Amino acid sequence: MPIVNIDLAWLNRLLGKQFPTETVRESLEQIGCDVEDLADIQYSRCPRCGALVENPIGQEEVRACGICGHESETPFKPAGKKQVLRLDLLADRPDLFDVGGLARALRGTLGIERGLPKYATRPSGHTVKIDKSLQNKDSFRPFIACAVMTLPPIDETSLIAIMKLQENLHWGVGRDRKLASIGVYDLAAISGDIEYRTMDPDKEPFVPLGMPGKKMTGRQILTEHPKGIAYAELLANHKRYPALVDSKGHVLSMPPIINSDETKLKLGTTRVFIDVTGISQAAVTKSLDTLVCSLCEIGGAVETVEISEPGAGNRMTPDLKPRSTAVDLAEAKRWLGLPLDDKSLTESLRKMRFDLQPVAGVKGRFSVSYPPYRTDIRHMVDLLEDVAIGYGYGNIEPRLVRSMTVGTPRPEESLSDRGRQILIGLGFSEIMSLPLTTEEHQYERLRMPAPERYPQVANPKLKAYNVVRTHLLGGLFEALRENRRRPMPQRLFEIDNVVALDDMAETGASEERRLALVEIGRESGYATARSVMDSLLRELGWKPEYTAIEHPTFVPGRAAEFSINGKALGIVGEVHPEVLANFGLTHPVALAELSLQRVF
Amino acid sequence: MAGEILLNEAAYTVWQMVRDHGPIELGEVVKLTGIDQTQVAATATEAGLQGLFEIAEREREELVVADGAAGLLAIGLPERRAAERLIAASGELPIAEFIAWANANDVAPNEAFKWGGARGWIERTKGDGGPQVAVSEIGRQSLNQPDDDERAIQAALANGGRIFLDSMKAGAAGTARVNSLLGKRPELARIKKRTERILALTDQGAEAFQTRIHRVIERNLLTPEDLESGAWREIKLRPYDVKLAAKDVYPAKIHPLRKIIEQTRRAFLEMGFAEVVSPMIESAFWNFDALFQPQDHPARDMQDTFYMRDPAEAPLPGEKGVRNLLCEASSGPFRQKVPDTFFDTDAKIVEQVRRTHEDGWETGSEGWGYAWSPDVSKQVVLRTHTTAATIRALAANPNPPGKFFCVGWTYRNETISFKHLPVFHQVDGIIIDEEANLASLMGTLQEFYSKMGFGRVKFKPAFYPYTEPSVDVVVYMESRGKWLEMGGAGIFRPEVTLPLGCKFPVLAWGLGIERLAMLRFGLSDIRELYRPSLDALEGVPLCR
Structure with missing residues (x-):
């Protein structure tokens, strides 16, 4: 931020x-x-x-x-x-x-001034005419709102402040100039009425800000000017570029990229012209209203500009009349749980720069006036937040709801906890590893053939994270590798969810809680893996039946699948030496993984 | 009457040896018992002081042969070779001729004169032609056999290079001769004086040995054999320096991060919350749209959210088949009384969400003012928060009272740094209640954070997209002595709750588990939490 x-x-x-x-x-x-x-x-x-x-x-x-x-x-x-x-x-x-x-x-x-700030406007007499070519798909930027302001003579401090505010509004409202972008001009450098139209990228060159004396066409600006290069993306699909042009035909700016050098603000400038253009009417209005209201606070006065749009008639911008909404005392009390009355509700909101008027005949209901820049007010609850802030978060008495509810853990969590206790009792240490991996780590290094389909991420910033894991073995082998120089034997386990593509599942993938364990050491092998698994299942109260399987991760003839009540639940075996070599391990490894059942 | 005497095994053996073979020289005891000389000496000295041993000292002279002496004898000592030469020259030679011979044959003439003279073999005489060297009569007689000192050296060499002079058969005169001949001839040998100690039991000692001397067996370790045979009764285990450091050992442990997750779960369970889950591979509908997050919101950008290539699309709730599938999936062995995420949902919810996004529907809001796209909503993402789980729980249980929480993995399309991982844990909780309001939100948070170990909690306004009002929880961390922002909270906007059929305020809050863990364990790099190094894991004590 x-x-x-x-x-x-x-x-x-x-x-x-x-x-x-x-x-x-x-x-x-x-x-x-x-x-x-x-x-x-x-x-x-x-x-x-x-x-x-x-x-x-x-x-x-x-x-x-x-x-x-x-x-x-x-x-x-x-x-x-x-x-x-x-x-x-x-x-x-x-x-x-x-x-x-x-x-x-x-x-x-701070209690210096409460209630609604009011902003008066008077007409500037300036007109901006919108050309309808801005509605075209290949030169689309149809919305514009403008204002004229009289400011205290601009000095270096206020110049920086205006630039920063413009930049931050681009970030906060304009989505980095995409939805809306702001231009601020020295009104004295503008002649007559203004036209908002499009121009040929290769014609109508002008001197852009920051390149004194150098006339450039739109296309040159996008390829040569630092600001043009930075924002060229925004005009990538434009055949013609947006432009503000004055009555003498001078290009004042090329939104949303840059203004002309001639119209830039100078020290001592007092009259400024402001335009906001964009592809979102809401963002354009919000940017302009916020900007001019803030500039009023540092001594500015606003004059309106007439916007004339073919087929839509004429309108005046900005419109700084207070907006209005309503608030209910009862709703405020319900939502906030505060001991509010008419007076404290009014005071809290006035502190936050709102005005309230009781609505005649409706007890506890108020009409609320708010300034145009508070575009975040979309619902009564937005006002209620201001009530709470005005009341003071520090003045709120915390309490608890009184209704009775029962704490209920998820069953797979309880089962995981039991499994964890048993394995810790057997001397296994818990590890946790990230659930994102790669095809190589998930399959190849374990000698498993990659299936045709498995859960894949489309847009990872890091290639090392393009697969969501379907088993827990990768993390354990990484852990063995990390600890390969430590004294043997070592015993590790992990309990977590894995995913599997599942056309029957709501989002196309189902999730399963699993437990996996490894033991590495001179003596480790199928027999030790079996001992641990028998012990774990005995403690869980499950009676396994083992069947020999062929599995590429294990030594042939030293791997088994086990099932409980006829349902295959897990595998156990002695790891293939090639897998050990893939992870730089020099001791045999016993391995087992079992399902603690479907979570979804 | 003197008291009992306890002897360790070695000392007792020395006593036995002295009793059986005494008087016996100390060195002999060492040789016969194999016990270290200092230990034998210490036993003897102690017994001597107590009057139990008689220790006689005697001084003896020992001849120690020099290195190279054997070689010198084999070539012949200079005086012997000189005498032989003189005999061969019929008894005498002019001195000049003798010296010429000596120089030519590597015989030092002054050595020959010195020791030949000392033995009485060689004399200087005056002949007709001037000074001469002659062999004496004793010399002629003695040359056939080795002299006493030569014999002594041979005997010593046969005895490992040393021999006591008094053990030779030479008699007193012979011994004196050896002494005088070798006393100042270090190239051949040295005569050393040695004190020997002869040990014997005194009468008192003999009596003590029978009556009041006991053997004590000292050991470091107790063996099963000692315990079985009863020998442990005689065994004294040596005392240790109990302050010395011992070898480090570590228990197998729960993972530190898991421990915090378990603590978090327990806090919620104690407060009467039901645990819920939802898929990590989630539809954009539940991850974003149901939370009133506009479809063009930057958080939904490819830059920030992981989108799935496979599965790429999820049906919306209520679409053909989805409802049945959800029910079936929940009917496994884990079906529970509290409905989890698999609930009877239908197209109504989707329609209400759509309307709310577009124009606010009946929520009293203006909505986002755009045309909501079902296709965007069907995209499959890796869930970006566990709010996706609690929002599903809300849709399944829209009527109060209800308290639900979820702990799980969440994903953000980040690169890896000390601050960020692309996947981490979050916990989210919600309360659906007639008394749910900002004051009860703060009370609940205070209770929750106190269970998490933070006794002092402050609240400040915050701005989150789907809650209003929003709260940031600031906790006081004793170990750091400062206030830290810990998690966000708020009351779900009506645009979130009403489309899901809930008419009551819903309290919601979330917390990043890794951040909490980093603060708790004093880590500055989030990656440390997932390093599977046993050294690191063992290094975090369970009490942290």
Whole structure:
């Protein structure tokens, strides 16, 4: 999970009051933010674009700029230090990704300001026209939402904060720019109305961010520009590329890859244009709403943009009117088990930045207004969580349910436990091995022919894990190999489930609990394996009948299958010397495996 | 009257020897009994101090032949060869001629003069032509036979290189001659003075031996023969230094990780939970869809989840045949009163899950707003959590009260590192109850974690996709002196419970067993848990 660095001094400025760091930290944890630590962060300056770059924690030097993509052989020049809180991002709460959003939430929990934050908008007068080619399969990116914002003149700190928020929204909402991607522009560099359309990959070259003076076509960007290479995958199936173009025909950006260099934010910029494009309307709206609300918290004001779509009419984005839902006191009490009343329910939610209005005529029911960025509210239970957090997890009195239920172990577990006790009594030590293996380990090294079908994984990252084990022998032989230089004899066992392909089983494979054991030593052989197995079965109260079998893992004539009440249950024998050689073993091995019955 | 004397076997044998053969020289006792000289001497000294042995000391002279003496005698001593030469020259030679001969024949002239003179064989005379060397009359007579000292050396050589002078037959005069001739001739021999101790019982000793001396047999080990014969009564087992380290031995043991799993199972069983299981090879429906996990959720990505090549597809609950198969599979010897995962399910559940994903169905939710695909749901995965088991149990037992848990293998498509394995154990528990709520969730977790050995537990808000509210359990670890996040918990969302037919809040929580084990055993590398090295396994005591 990404970690975000929150400038502590800035956070305190936004809170309007200096709080002890420990209080801030506890407050953050109470709302579910994991504070990794408090750290000093070093900043460096990119020699090409002049941007301030955050050094990764513990790293003295930086040689790559995340903003223009510049990479240099010599380290960037240091540019000062800041004290930051390092937070794990909560994927579900993009409104807590930045200093503005966090300050807004903390003002609620610290009691500085409660209830719904309201965001006013006024029209900007700008229009974005969507071309319908974006609906085509081979140039698909149909959704767009835009805003204009007036911000306090951008300085280096706010520039980094905006970039980071954009990046983290790409991660948390945009699924790494796939569902939605954000562009932020200096409005002063844009002329007139904007068209969101597609362009020929080889025409309409423009100067992309980070390559001052170098005009590139869309295709060149995808093959030569670091950001283009990194995200080329997203346009792999596009015959034409999405583009925002202003009234003078200047390409402003090529979503979801890069903006033009000309429109980039500059120090001192106060008016910005923001676009979010994507393939999911929900992700696009959520990204824009979250972004502009957070920027309002650091002093921004929002203006709407008219989106004109052929066949769909005109609409204004963003829509920052509060959303509304309802909460029931009775349901809150049932779900949370807290001694709530109208007042404490209201107070808890107001602390979490909601507004409540009693619903006339329905006792205990409230209409709840919530801000547009709380897109995680999909159900009343989502509000109930906020009630609990507002109430304070630490204030909840734990208790137990009173109903009577009976503890019941699974029968194969009880049987396994008995088998384990017997084998430990016989001097066998338990091992545990992983249930994933390979065809070679499962069959070839044990001289078994691989069957035509066995349970196989389709997409393992490691080739060593492409088979789910169908018996327990592999792990035991690996263990013997590991211990081959230790004094002999050695006795080991393992009890676990194995799987078998089974067309009669619900998911196509059935599972069985098994017990397997090995003994290695000068004296080990069929006779010792038999003794142990006889002993185990006697203690379990099972009467075996042994039948000679031919099995490639065993010495011919020294292997048997045994059955209980006519049902074949296991095998016992002396291991074939070739198998011993395969595992580098220099003593004979007695081996047995039996089923402790079907689990499914 | 002196008290009883206990002698060990060796000392007793020395006593016997002295009684039977005394007076006897100490060295002789050593030779005859084979007992170590120091032990014989110690026995004798102790008995002597008690007046039980009479120890007579006598000094003797012993001739010890030098290396190379035999060779010198064989060539002939210089004075003997000189005398022979002089006899051959009819008794005398001018001194110059004699020296010329001596030099030519490797005879040292001054040795010949010195020892020839000492024996009285060779003299210097004055002849007509100047100084001469002559053999004496004694010399002429003596040359036919070896002199006393030569004889003594021969006798010593025959006796292993040593001989006591008083044991020679030479008599007092002969002995004195040997002494004077060999006293300063180390190339031939040395005369050494030796003190011998002659042991004999005193009267008191003889009496004591009969009355108050007892043999004690000392041993390190007691043998079955000693026990059978009754000899153990006379045997004294030697005392040991009980503080010395002993050899290490280890018992055969339960695997450390298994022990934690068993502890976890016991905690749940004690709290009235029924244990359930579900297949590791699981359908995406039960692993993801039933938990309201959207079909495009990144966790379902090939990057994170193992998909099966074979079996590749599982029918959805309620599809033709599946229901019957499930029932049949559960009717084996392990059929139990608590319904496990094989339950009467039908197409209704699938339909309700589909609707909930698409538009929220009757759950009060908006759903995910996409078209749910049955094909995606039929994919077969290696289960990514044991919640797949508890969710099946919930579908089978939607009415309260019910408490279920499952411990088992879970899989994530990871590479191997000190932090991650692609397969590990999880435990999941659920409570279906009219009183299930956030407060009883916290109470249950507190109880559970206290059974797991964590007396101090804190809760903090968390965000998990299928629970609301969600809780992270933070426990205080005494051994590390700090608070650690241990597991997640929450109340299943209505989008999870309602489609399965459950109208009550359901408490759910899970815990990674390996993480707990690593903390308990102080490991920093998860792979250590599965290393089958006996050294490592034996090194973890059961009490940990």
